[in-house]
Amino acid sequence: MDVDDEDKPKKKKKAAAPRKSRVKKEEDGEDGETPKKAPRKSKAKKDKEEDGTTSAPASPTKKGKKAKKEEEEEEVFKWWEQDVEGDGSQKWQTLVHSGVLFPPPYEPLPKNVRVLYDGKPLDLPPESEEVAWFFGKILDTDHAKDPTFQKNFFKDWQKILKEHPPRDGTRVTSFDKCDFRQLLAHHETQRDAKKNMSQEEKKAAKEAKEKLELPFRTCLLDGRKEKVGNFRIEPPDLFRGRGEHPKKGALKLRLSPEDITINIGEGVPVPEPGVPGKWGKVVHDNTVTWLATWKENVNGNTKYVFLAAGSSLKGQSDMQKFEKARDLKKYVDAIRGDYERDLKSKIMAERQRATAMYFIDVLALRAGNEKGEEEADTVGCCSLRCEHVTLERDTTDGREYVVFDFLGKDSIRYYNRVEVSAQVFKNIRLFKGDNKTDEDALFDRVSTTSLNKHLQSYMKGLTAKVFRTFNASTTFQRLLDAEDLEGASVAEKIAKYTEANRQVAILCNHQRAAPKTHDATMAKLSEKLKAMKYDRMKLCHALFTVEPKKRKQRPDLAKEDEELTAEWIAEYEDEQRRLALEKAEKKFAKDNEKLAAEGKEELKESVLKERKAAVNAEYDKLKHERGTGKATLKQNKSAEQIETLIEKQDAKIKTFSIQTKSRDDTKTVALGTSKINYLDPRITVAWCKKWDVPVEKMFNKSLLVKFPWAMGADAEWVF
CATH class of the missing domain: 1.10.10.41 (Yeast DNA topoisomerase - domain 1)
Incomplete structure (x- = not known):
């Protein structure tokens, strides 16, 4: 369920002076889950797309579907081509929706199932x-x-x-x-x-689910049909939390209509709750963009139902957020100059504020807010305690370091040892002081509120969070611009992009636990890579068999891979023999099942024996070739043809190696969070156009829906 601070219920105020834009606060919802990936394509379709091949002309039926799809796309409200500035207050004129979908009631366990x-x-x-x-x-x-x-x-x-x-x-x-x-x-x-479940049962269950959800999926906003985000009320369960959350395991209570506030247009029918009860409150507030809200009982957080990521209101909010971060470029030099000067200020509050600004700017730390006793002990820059920061001086070269160790957002540990200037080191030593305990605030004269108020004296709407977005996007732009990818393969380009994304995720402390199956997966990938190298080795041996002089002419091909030991080759070939024999048996059984179903005579056992004999003959040949440096292919090929096959295999190995390394490097880094919340999507679109990389390889289906306004960025666009 979406969580956001901008649209919390507000007290009515007198009309304020018109504002050019309003940027949504996202402190509580900035690190949401990565959108779900689009369904996998079939291998054949994927290969065609990667090879740049096209299918045969579409049939009249397919053409009709295509025309209908294009017509639907033309009907999309392209708000980014309109005047979307507005006055920053009224978000909509009319709003009609069906409320929220409650979880089904609890079904008691069978009598034979007991605690x-x-x-x-x-x-x-x-x-x-x-x-x-x-x-x-x-x-x-x-x-x-x-x-x-x-x-x-x-x-x-x-x-x-x-x-x-x-x-x-x-x-x-x-x-x-x-x-x-x-x-x-x-x-x-x-x-x-x-x-x-049978396919029919699965289909029926899916249809029933879609029928139930259909009324809640969309709403009418100013007469336009817009998709609603997560319209489902969270079911009761045990709170999981992230990291070392003190409330993990606590009971999330079942919500009733009385717990929910509905926001809807005035004078339109108020939807009926799908379960017994009446809405806690019905409001008609067109200055906010949520459709429903409630407070969950575990952490006391306010939850909201918003429009979907691809909706006009969400898109406008995203675009304005990144535009505000881009505007910071005009003021950032002045801000940095001032806080560098104030690092030596005689006024303690100014010196602390300057030091906090230094860390927020350089390390992209969150500002941090006060926490109650019952909340997770997570901190940000302004709420750091003395115990979270230690000082180290390298006695060999005199370098000075500040070591951070604390729980950040979602109880994710933040650990960083960073070299600082002598003045920053001196300030931290001063702020820790002799009279302070580990539990005392490091910046006892600075709060998030006072810091943001100071920032807004430079630029309207500027907060510490805008700095975080600004630094993430500028760092990403700089890392991408540093790479000259002329002549690089698509896999190499994607690897460079992923590495830049990883660096930003590390900067923003977007961590995740390594998947439990990571080591096993990497072991399988390692074996797969060896198998690819084995195939290359056999091609090289076949080349030297066809044309022996190539062994001296191409020493790069004659060099044996150290990973492919005689022991490994024997084990690999024996395992491949076993799998091939097993496959032959399965195919024989399947062929007979098909023949029996057609009322035809089944294949005799001698057919299976012949097939297995052929498999054994093939692998006996490979066994005989071991250690000889020679090989014969199933089909005769010239030396030139074999060299072409080797080149293709080299490219295949290189691509696979890059992908495998990237997977291992990013095992504990959450790449999606920065891509969704902190990296201006126009950076990615421009980079894709500049280096001829399909944007679909960088953005999954959900992100393509979320950022339609970014797709018009040209190859020269920069953050």
């Missing part, structure tokens, strides 16, 4: 059984094994049990006596049943 307490089954009412179900179905995950998660779950479950106790009177007082394994087994049975 055991001290070895005995509990007879739980639905309200307390549902909470147990939330824990039981994730019993085999790391979450359920986490002590903090367990503690918070059990604490909240006991509150529910107090209101809805077991029917048999059992008092649940010890988590260690609880056994949720039957619930996990039931969940796995449900999951397997869903996987094993």
